[in-house]
Amino acid sequence: MEIIIYGTINSVALALMALGFALVYGISRIPNFAHGALYVITGFITWIFLRALNLNYAFSIVLAIIIAGIIGAFIYQFILIRVRGMSISEIIASYAIGLAILEGFRWGGFKGMTYTLPVFIEGTFFIGDIPVDVHRTLVVIIGAGVVTFLWLFTRYTRLGLALRGMAQDERAALMLGIDSDRMAVVAMAIGSMLSGLAAIVLLPLGNIVVEKGYDVLIQAIAVCIVGGLGSWVGAVLAAFIIGFAQILTVVYLGAHFQMVVALLAIILTLILRPSGLFGRQKELEERV
Amino acid sequence: MLEAADLMVFYENMLALNNIGVKCAERQIVGVFGANSAGKSTLMYTLSGIMEDIRKKEEMAGGERITVLGQIEYLGQDIMGLKPSARARKGIVLCPERRRIFKESSVIENLRIGGYLASKSQAKETLDYTFELFPPLKRLKKRIGGFLSGGEQQMLAIGRALMAQPKLLLLDEPLLGLSPLIQSLLVRATRGIRDERGISIIITEQYARPVLPIVEYAYILENGAAVLEGSRDEVLNNPDVRSAYFGMSEQ
Numbered sequence: 001m002e003i004i005i006y007g008t009i010n011s012v013a014l015a016l017m018a019l020g021f022a023l024v025y026g027i028s029r030i031p032n033f034a035h036g037a038l039y040v041i042t043g044f045i046t047w048i049f050l051r052a053l054n055l056n057y058a059f060s061i062v063l064a065i066i067i068a069g070i071i072g073a074f075i076y077q078f079i080l081i082r083v084r085g086m087s088i089s090e091i092i093a094s095y096a097i098g099l100a101i102l103e104g105f106r107w108g109g110f111k112g113m114t115y116t117l118p119v120f121i122e123g124t125f126f127i128g129d130i131p132v133d134v135h136r137t138l139v140v141i142i143g144a145g146v147v148t149f150l151w152l153f154t155r156y157t158r159l160g161l162a163l164r165g166m167a168q169d170e171r172a173a174l175m176l177g178i179d180s181d182r183m184a185v186v187a188m189a190i191g192s193m194l195s196g197l198a199a200i201v202l203l204p205l206g207n208i209v210v211e212k213g214y215d216v217l218i219q220a221i222a223v224c225i226v227g228g229l230g231s232w233v234g235a236v237l238a239a240f241i242i243g244f245a246q247i248l249t250v251v252y253l254g255a256h257f258q259m260v261v262a263l264l265a266i267i268l269t270l271i272l273r274p275s276g277l278f279g280r281q282k283e284l285e286e287r288v
Numbered sequence: 289m290l291e292a293a294d295l296m297v298f299y300e301n302m303l304a305l306n307n308i309g310v311k312c313a314e315r316q317i318v319g320v321f322g323a324n325s326a327g328k329s330t331l332m333y334t335l336s337g338i339m340e341d342i343r344k345k346e347e348m349a350g351g352e353r354i355t356v357l358g359q360i361e362y363l364g365q366d367i368m369g370l371k372p373s374a375r376a377r378k379g380i381v382l383c384p385e386r387r388r389i390f391k392e393s394s395v396i397e398n399l400r401i402g403g404y405l406a407s408k409s410q411a412k413e414t415l416d417y418t419f420e421l422f423p424p425l426k427r428l429k430k431r432i433g434g435f436l437s438g439g440e441q442q443m444l445a446i447g448r449a450l451m452a453q454p455k456l457l458l459l460d461e462p463l464l465g466l467s468p469l470i471q472s473l474l475v476r477a478t479r480g481i482r483d484e485r486g487i488s489i490i491i492t493e494q495y496a497r498p499v500l501p502i503v504e505y506a507y508i509l510e511n512g513a514a515v516l517e518g519s520r521d522e523v524l525n526n527p528d529v530r531s532a533y534f535g536m537s538e539q
Contacts, residue, residue, distance in 0.1 A: 085348045155397070158404060165390055165401035172388040174341055176452045177376030177405040 002130050003247055009136045011243025012143035013202055017216050018223035018235045019146065020194035026230035027167045028184035030080060031091050032072075035195055036217030037098035042068040042196030043208040044105060047115050057118065065196040072192025073185045080188075081181060102213045115208040117200070135204060142201050146194065147236060163187060167230070215259075222262035226269045228276030237277060241265075289314045289488050290335070290380075290456055295358035297330055297339065297512075304330045306513040308358075312456065312488050317478070317502055320492040321533055322509030328492040329385050331509070332460045335360065335490070336382035337372035362456070377405060379455030383462065387445040391434035395425055398433050398444055402451030410453055417485070418447035421477050439470035446474070450481065457481065459491040463498060471498045478502060496533040500524065508533065 017039070024032045042064050049060035075097055083089035105111075119135035126132070154160040165173040166183045174180055195216075203212075223242055227234030246261045269276055290312045297305040305327050312318045322328050333339040334356060343354040360368050367375055372382075390398050399418060403411035419426040422443040428436065436444060442462055449457060459478065463471045479502040481487050493499050500506070506523045508516040516526060523529055 083348075085345050161397065161401045162404045164393060164397070165404070168390040168392055169388050171338060171341065172384065172390065173401070174338060174372045175336060175376065175382045175384060175388075176402050176448065177373050177381070178401075179371065179373040180341075 001128055003244075003251060005127060005130055005132060007244040007247040008240075009132075009140055010247050011240040012140045013198075014219055014223055014243045014246075015236050015239035016139070016143050016146065016194075016198035016201060018220040018227075018239055019150070019232055020191040020198065021217075021220040022224050022227065022230065022232040022235035023150070023194065024187050024191035025224065026232055027163050027187040028180075029087075029230070030076070030084075030184065030188070031087065031094065032188065032191060033091055033095035033217065034075060034098035034101065035191070035220055036213035036215070037101035038068055038072060038192045038195040039199040039216045040105065040208065040210060040213040041071065041101055042199040043117065043203045043212070044110055044115065046117060046200055046203075047208060050117070061200050064200065065193050068196030068199075069189040069193040072195075073189040075192075076185050076188040081184075084184075098213065098217070102210050106210045110208075111210060113207045113209070116206075117204045117208065119204040139201055139205075142197075146197065150232065159186065218259075219262055222266050224276075226265050226276055228279030231276070231278035234276060234278030238265075289316075290360070290362045290490075292335060292360045293358060295331070295334055295360070296356070297327075297334055298355040299352050304512050305334065306511070308507075308509070308512075308514050310335070310490070310507060311505075312490050315482060315486055315488055316504050317482055317489045317491065319496065319499055319503035319506040320490060320509060321494070321496040321499075321506060322492075323494060325511075326509040327512040328494075328509060329460055330512070332382055332384075332458050332490075332492060336380055336458055337367070337370055337375040338382065338384075340369065341372055376452055379453065380458065381449045381452045381454035381456075382458040383445050383449040383460065385460040385464065387441045389433045389436075389441050389444050389448065391432070393433055394430050395433060395436070395444055396429045398448050399425075399451050402448030405452050411451065414451050414453070418450055421450075421480060422447060439466050439474075442466065442470070442474060443477075446477070446481075450485075450487075454487055456488045456490070459489060461492055461494065463493055463495075468498075475499060475502055496523075496529075 021032060021035045024030055045067055046060050046064040049055045049063060050057055079093055079097065080090060083093050120138055121134045123134040124131050125134065154164050162173065162178045163183055163186065165176065166178055166180060170180050223235050223238045226242060227238030242262060242265050245265070246258050249257045249261050293309045295305050295308045296303070308331060310318070310331065320328055320331060333342065339354070339356055343356065346352045346354055358368070359366060362378065362380065367378065390401060393401065399415060403414065406414060424440055425443055425447060428440060433441070433444065446462065462474055475498055478489060478491065482489055491499055491503070500520060503520055505519055506517065507514050508523065508529060516523065516529060
């Protein structure tokens with residue numbers, strides 16, 4: 001029972017971390033290695049609004065997520081657009097941006113355990129005899145909400161449908177008047193906002209530290225590789241596989257093996273099924 | 289409506305289009321015929337602006353150097369150098385060779401994505417028109433694009449292009465690999481689109497016979513150059529064309 005409850009919570013947390021990365025890659029084929037940095041930056045921005053400027057918590061959150069979206073759009077519009085189409089350069093450029101942001105924070109003195117965000121609602125309740133705190137329940141609810149929102153957004157809105165079209169065949173989308181650069185900016189903005197949302201939901205469970213940025217990036221990449229790069233449905237499924245595997249590892253092997261699960265999952269997937277659960281890579285090769 | 293002159297396209301030093309001029313008047317159906325690699329698709333890409341996208345991508349990746357020269361005037365405006373999405377917004381919509389439908393989306397979703405440029409009422413009206421034009425699509429509404437037959441995919445590709453509210457529709461080899469029955473259905477539908485919606489159409493094919501009855505003016509390409517142009521009857525009565533593109537020898 002404990003495993004099911006905490007496995008679910010952990011899986012949803014992973015899904016939240018990975019969705020932004022999966023979405024951006026799925027739509028515009030950009031591996032956004034600044035993903036983790038956007039996660040941390042949103043945490044610090046919220047902290048600054050909340051603690052240094054004494055703004056309302058809800059207001060700080062909304063503002064920080066919007067700023068994360070704007071930063072993401074800027075990263076594409078002014079930097080990534082220049083190396084578009086060259087995957088190695090895209091990786092190097094986005095990783096460099098991520099490093100600059102994360103190490104910039106470290107250099108600026110944002111280190112140590114002093115930066116925390118409050119949980120949304122204090123309190124604990126019991127499922128059977130297992131204690132669950134309210135915030136962790138909120139993580140699951142918000143995660144489910146995000147997935148539902150994405151599903152509806154990509155199926156029933158003009159913009160969402162255009163993004164789906166571009167994800168499947170960029171050139172065919174161009175012929176229908178869908179501007180690929182504008183869509184990539186939108187994708188980066190949405191992906192960054194998702195990353196920011198994940199930060200705001202998950203950071204109250206721990207401290208805001210620079211290292212989280214690298215950790216989140218690795219988890220996100222693991223989830224996306226297992227799920228198949230570019231498929232956010234696959235990412236959600238993979239988040240559950242890795243999430244439960246992690247909790248099982250913690251219960252039966254010990255907490256310090258938790259990080260190994262994600263890395264092992266990457267290696268196993270690359271050996272056994274390189275395109276992941278829902279990957280398009282292989283299919284593409286066949287088409288050529 | 290559209291007037292392209294002196295179009296030259298180079299891939300590195302290879303000449304893909306050699307000094308081609310194409311005209312299409314309002315409500316006209318223009319045919320472009322030629323064998324494989326004669327330059328039909330290159331011409332369509334150049335008119336629709338996809339060439340600009342290909343050129344940009346090649347340049348970024350350090351691949352082939354593509355040069356596009358010439359003028360394209362559309363509705364009195366010079367559109368040379370405009371992005372494909374901007375040209376689509378002006379009404380030039382390409383229905384590409386090999387259809388390129390969105391294989392993971394359902395039929396209705398393909399059409400909805402096509403309606404990106406349409407207003408809500410336009411989208412609804414065009415959707416109804418498309419289902420009227422191609423009744424099988426209505427039945428297959430929920431079917432995933434990749435599971436459709438070739439003919440159904442072609443209907444979907446044309447319907448999707450119509451959803452983008454074209455004024456000038458570019459059909460690149462719409463009959464490729466389809467049965468004669470489906471071919472004649474598509475040819476009739478093409479004429480219907482022109483007659484009922486007032487859309488001008490440029491259509492390319494390797495084999496002229498099935499399309500020629502609906503074409504008012506035709507160009508014949510060979511190795512990237514237009515070797516012959518004229519009204520349907522002029523083209524039809526040319527002895528070289530008869531043997532090369534209609535499979536008819538002089539008796």
